Amino acid sequence: MKIDKRVVIVGSVAMDSIETPFGKKDEILGGSATFSSIAASFFNRDNISIVAVVGTDFPEKYIGILKQHQINLDGLEIKEGKTFRWKGSYLKDIHCPVTDYTHLNVFEDFKPKIPQNLKNVPYLFLANIDPELQLNVLNTMVSVKLVLCDTMNYWIHTKPKVLLGFLNKVDMFLLNESEARDLSGEDNLINAAKSLMSKGARSIIIKKGEHGVLYFSKDFTFAAPAVLLDDICDPTGAGDTFAGAFLGYLSNSSKINERNIRKALVYANIMASFTVERFSVNGISNISQDDIDKRYKKFVGITRF
Amino acid sequence: MKIDKRVVIVGSVAMDSIETPFGKKDEILGGSATFSSIAASFFNRDNISIVAVVGTDFPEKYIGILKQHQINLDGLEIKEGKTFRWKGSYLKDIHCPVTDYTHLNVFEDFKPKIPQNLKNVPYLFLANIDPELQLNVLNTMVSVKLVLCDTMNYWIHTKPKVLLGFLNKVDMFLLNESEARDLSGEDNLINAAKSLMSKGARSIIIKKGEHGVLYFSKDFTFAAPAVLLDDICDPTGAGDTFAGAFLGYLSNSSKINERNIRKALVYANIMASFTVERFSVNGISNISQDDIDKRYKKFVGITRF
Numbered sequence: 270m271k272i273d274k275r276v277v278i279v280g281s282v283a284m285d286s287i288e289t290p291f292g293k294k295d296e297i298l299g300g301s302a303t304f305s306s307i308a309a310s311f312f313n314r315d316n317i318s319i320v321a322v323v324g325t326d327f328p329e330k331y332i333g334i335l336k337q338h339q340i341n342l343d344g345l346e347i348k349e350g351k352t353f354r355w356k357g358s359y360l361k362d363i364h365c366p367v368t369d370y371t372h373l374n375v376f377e378d379f380k381p382k383i384p385q386n387l388k389n390v391p392y393l394f395l396a397n398i399d400p401e402l403q404l405n406v407l408n409t410m411v412s413v414k415l416v417l418c419d420t421m422n423y424w425i426h427t428k429p430k431v432l433l434g435f436l437n438k439v440d441m442f443l444l445n446e447s448e449a450r451d452l453s454g455e456d457n458l459i460n461a462a463k464s465l466m467s468k469g470a471r472s473i474i475i476k477k478g479e480h481g482v483l484y485f486s487k488d489f490t491f492a493a494p495a496v497l498l499d500d501i502c503d504p505t506g507a508g509d510t511f512a513g514a515f516l517g518y519l520s521n522s523s524k525i526n527e528r529n530i531r532k533a534l535v536y537a538n539i540m541a542s543f544t545v546e547r548f549s550v551n552g553i554s555n556i557s558q559d560d561i562d563k564r565y566k567k568f569v570g571i572t573r574f
Numbered sequence: 575m576k577i578d579k580r581v582v583i584v585g586s587v588a589m590d591s592i593e594t595p596f597g598k599k600d601e602i603l604g605g606s607a608t609f610s611s612i613a614a615s616f617f618n619r620d621n622i623s624i625v626a627v628v629g630t631d632f633p634e635k636y637i638g639i640l641k642q643h644q645i646n647l648d649g650l651e652i653k654e655g656k657t658f659r660w661k662g663s664y665l666k667d668i669h670c671p672v673t674d675y676t677h678l679n680v681f682e683d684f685k686p687k688i689p690q691n692l693k694n695v696p697y698l699f700l701a702n703i704d705p706e707l708q709l710n711v712l713n714t715m716v717s718v719k720l721v722l723c724d725t726m727n728y729w730i731h732t733k734p735k736v737l738l739g740f741l742n743k744v745d746m747f748l749l750n751e752s753e754a755r756d757l758s759g760e761d762n763l764i765n766a767a768k769s770l771m772s773k774g775a776r777s778i779i780i781k782k783g784e785h786g787v788l789y790f791s792k793d794f795t796f797a798a799p800a801v802l803l804d805d806i807c808d809p810t811g812a813g814d815t816f817a818g819a820f821l822g823y824l825s826n827s828s829k830i831n832e833r834n835i836r837k838a839l840v841y842a843n844i845m846a847s848f849t850v851e852r853f854s855v856n857g858i859s860n861i862s863q864d865d866i867d868k869r870y871k872k873f874v875g876i877t878r879f
Contacts, residue, residue, distance in 0.1 A: 363761075456668075459802050480785035481799055492799035492876050494786055497764050531879035571797050572877065574836035 273391050275316045276309055276520045278302050278513065279381045279406050280396025282321040282331075282345065286356040287548065289363065291502040297549035298331045299355065301396035301419070304506035305513025307550050308540045309394075310338040311561065312517035318387055320344035320406075324352040324375045334554060343384045350375040363501050364478055383409050392520040394512055395439075397421045400431040407438050415525060417516050419443040419508070425452045437469030443512055445476050458483060474515075474534070476508050484534055491531050496542035496568055503548045507541040510553060514540035539564045578696050580621045581614055581825045583607050583818065584686045584711050585701025587626040587636075587650065591661040592853065594668065596807040602854035603636045604660065606701035606724070609811035610818025612855050613845045614699075615643040616866065617822035623692055625649035625711075629657040629680045639859060648689045655680040668806050669783055688714050697825040699817055700744075702726045705736040712743050720830060722821050724748040724813070730757045742774030748817055750781050763788060779820075779839070781813055789839055796836050801847035801873055808853045812846040815858060819845035844869045 278301075285299035302319040309317045318341035325347060335342060353376035357366035381402055391414035395403040403418060418439040420432060425448055432452065436442065442465060446458060453461035462473040462485035472486035477495070484491040515537035522529040539561060543552040583606075590604035607624040614622045623646035630652060640647060658681035662671035686707055696719035700708040708723060723744040725737060730753055737757065741747065747770060751763060758766035767778040767790035777791035782800070789796040820842035827834040844866060848857040 457804065457806070459804055477785065480782065483799075483802070490802060490876050491879070492802060493879070494788075494797035494799050497788070497795060497797060499762065499764055501762070535879050571795050574796070574798065574840050 273389075274313055274520050275318065275387070275390040276313060276392040276394065276516055277318050277320060277344070277383065277387050277390045277410075278306050278309065278394040278396060278516075279320045279383075279403070280305065280394070280398060280509070281353055281376060282319070282323050282327070283353040283355055283376075284327075284331075285505060285549070286354070286369075287359070287366075287503055287505055288357075289359040289503045289548075291500070292548070294503075294548045296354070298334060299505060299549060300353065301506075301509040301512075303335065304509035304544065304550060304553075305394060305396055305516075306335065306340045307338050307553055308510040308513035308537075308544070309517030309520075310340060311540070311553070311556075311558070312514060312536065313521040315339045316520065317341065317517065318344055318384075318390070320381045320383055320387075322346040322348050322353075322375050322379045324348060324350045327352045334550065338554070344382070344387060346382065348375040352376075357505070359504065364504060366505070381406050391415065392516055393417070394516050395419065396509060396512065397424075400424050400428050400435070404431065404435045407435060415440045415516075415519065417441045417443065417512060419512055420448065420452075422448055422451060433468055436465065439469075440471045441474055442470040442472070443474045443476065443508070445478070445508065449473070449475050459485070476511060478504070478507070482511075482534055482538060484530065489527050491534060493535060493538060494572065496538055496564065497571065498542055498546065501545045502552075504545045505548075506550070507545050510544040511537040511541040535565065535568060536561070539568060578694075579618055579825050580623065580692070580695040581618060581697040581699065581821055582623050582625060582649070582688065582692050582695045582715075583611050583614065583699045583701060583821075584625045584688075584708070585610065585699070585703060585814070586658055586681060587624070587628050587632070588658040588660055588681075589632075589636075590810060590854070591659070591674075592664070592671075592808055592810055593662075594664040594808045594853075596805070597853070599853045601659070603639060604810060604854060605658065606811075606814040606817075608640065609814035609849065609855060609858075610699060610701055610821075611640065611645045612643050612858055613815040613818035613842075613849070614822030614825075615645060616845065616858070616861075616863070617819060617841065618826040620644050621825065622646065622822065623649055623689075623695070625686045625688055625692075627651040627653050627658075627680050627684045629653060629655045632657045639855065643859070649687070649692060651687065653680040657681075662810070664809065669809060671810070686711050696720065697821055698722070699821050700724065701814060701817065702729075705729050705733050705740070709736065709740045712740060720745045720821075720824065722746045722748065722817060724817055725753065725757075727753055727756060738773055741770065744774075745776045746779055747775040747777070748779045748781065748813070750783070750813065754778070754780050764790070781816060783809070783812070787816075787839055787843060789835065794832050796839060798840060798843060799877065801843055801869065802876065803847055803851065806850045807857075809850045810853075811855070812850050815849040816842040816846040840873060841866070841870065844873060
C-alpha cells in the first residue's frame with residue numbers, strides 16, 4: 270500500500286509592502302500559506318496543497334511561483350475583490366515590524382473550504398487564522414494523522430478560550446516567545462510549555478527567532494540555536510517557512526519519531542534562515558537541495574561539541 | 575616536566591543585597607572573582623588564585639567558602655574599610671537588575687597586585703574591572719599563555735579606547751549581547767564579533783543569558799542554547815561563573831584546541847545554570863562532579879540531532 274504523505278496548509282496568501290534597512294518593496298508575494306507551502310515543497314514535492322483565498326487582482330506571476338513548486342492550488346479560492354494586503358516596516362527593529370496597514374480585503378470573510386479530495390489528508394498545517402476557522406477545518410478533516418497549529422497574539426487576546434478549547438486536537442502547537450507566555454500566563458518558557466501541554470497540546474514548539482527554537486513533549490525536549498547569518502534582509506515569513514519545512518520534512522519521513530522530529534526542527538531552522546536573507550519568497554524559491562544540505566552540514570559543525 | 579595549570583583571576587569580591595521573586599537576601603557573598611574562582615575550582619582544583627580586595631568587615635565565613643574550594647587567597651588584600659557592596663532588584667525583570675546602590679568602598683582604589691609567585695602563571699582571567707587596571711595586570715604577567723577578558727557597558731562607554739587598545743593581547747574576549755554591539759558599533763552579533771576580531775581579539779565569546787552562547791574565532795564558530803531551567807532564582811554571577819568554569823576547564827585540558835574549547839563552553843553553560851538556581855554561590859558551592867556530569871549529559875540529550 271502506498272503511504273499517504275499529503276499535506277494541507279490552511280492560511281493566507283497576501284501581497285506585502287515592506288521596508289527594511291535593505292530596501293523597500295511594494296506588493297510582493299507573502300502570506301503564511303505561501304511561505305509554508307513553498308518551504309514544505311522542498312521536502313515533500315507534489316504532496317503540498319494550500320487552502321486560501323486571493324482577490325481577482327492577484328497577479329498571475331505569483332500563481333506561477335506557487336505552481337513552479339508543484340503546490341496544489343485546488344483549494345485556492347479566487348474571489349471578486351482585492352487580495353489581503355499588509356504593509357510593515359522593519360526600520361526600527363529588524364526582528365519586529367511596525368505595521369502601517371492591514372487590509373484584509375477578501376480575507377475578511379475567508380471560510381476555508383477543504384476540497385472533497387483533500388478531506389482525508391493525513392497532515393494538516395493550520396497557519397495563523399481565526400481559531401474558530403481553525404476549529405472548523407479540524408472538524409472537517411476525516412482522517413488526519415498530525416496537526417500542526419500556529420496562531421498569533423491577536424487571537425490569544427481575543428479568543429483564548431477557543432484556542433485552548435481545541436489544544437487537545439493539536440499534535441504540535443507553534444508559538445513565539447511572547448505568544449507562549451501570553452497564552453499560558455507563565456513567564457518561564459518551560460513552564461509555559463508545560464502549562465499548554467497540561468491543557469491538551471501534545472507538543473509545543475517555541476520559535477525564538479534569532480535565538481533558535483525549543484521543542485517540548487512528554488517524551489523529550491529539544492533546543493537548537495538559530496542559524497547564524499551575516500545579514501537579515503527581511504524576516505517576514507520566517508515562522509511560516511519554519512512551519513512548512515518542519516511539516517514537509519516530517520510528512521515525508523518514514524516515521525514520526527524523536528529522531529525525525531529533531532531533524533525536522535533543524536531543517537525548519539535552516540529553511541527559515543534562507544527566507545530572511547531576501548525579500549518575499551526569493552530566499553527559498555530558487556535554492557537547491559545542495560544549498561540546503563550545505564547549510565545543514567554547516568549547522569552541524571557550528572553546534573556539535 | 576609538570577605542566578603548569580595555574581590560573582589567576584583578577585576581579586571583585588563583594589557583598590550583595592538582592593531581591594528577586596524568590597526572596598530577599600542581605601549582604602550575601604558576591605563578586606566576579608568569587609563566582610569565577612569557585613566555578614573554576616570544580617575543573618582545576620588547587621590551581622585557582624584570586625587577586626581582589628575586601629574590607630576589614632568582610633565576614634570570616636565568606637573567606638571560609640573560598641577556602642573550602644581551595645582557592646588560593648595570597649592575592650586577596652584585606653584593607654582598612656568596608657567591602658564593596660551592591661544592592662539590586664530583579665523584581666521587574668529576572669534577566670536584568672535594577673541597581674539600588676553601588677558602594678565601591680575599598681574597591682574604589684583597588685590596584686591589583688599580583689603576588690610575585692603568581693606573575694608567571696599561564697592562565698589569566700581579567701574579570702570586569704577598569705580596563706586601565708586590566709592593562710596594568712596584563713603588563714605585569716611574564717609568561718601568560720591564555721588571557722580571558724570580561725568587561726561591562728560602563729567601561730565600553732567611558733574607556734572604549736583603552737579596551738580596544740589591548741584587544742590584541744587578549745585571547746578570548748567575553749561580552750554580552752549589548753556590550754558586543756556597543757563596543758563594535760555593529761548591530762548584528764556576527765558582524766560585531768568580526769569587527770572586534772579585526773581589532774585584535776583572537777576570539778569572541780558572546781553570552782546571551784537565557785538564549786545561550788556564541789563563540790567566534792578565525793578557526794571556527796560555535797553556538798549553543800542555554801540550559802533549560804524551570805526556575806531562575808537569582809542570575810547574579812551567572813556570567814562570572816561561566817567565565818570561571820570555561821577557563822577552569824580549559825586550563826586543565828591537555829590542549830587548547832577546538833574540541834576542548836567547545837566542551838569548555840558547554841561546561842561553562844552548565845555551571846552558570848547551577849548558579850542562577852540559588853542565591854549567591856549556593857547554586858555551585860555544594861554540587862558534586864556527578865551533578866555536573868548529569869546536567870552535561872542531559873544537555874547533550876536536549877541538543878543532539
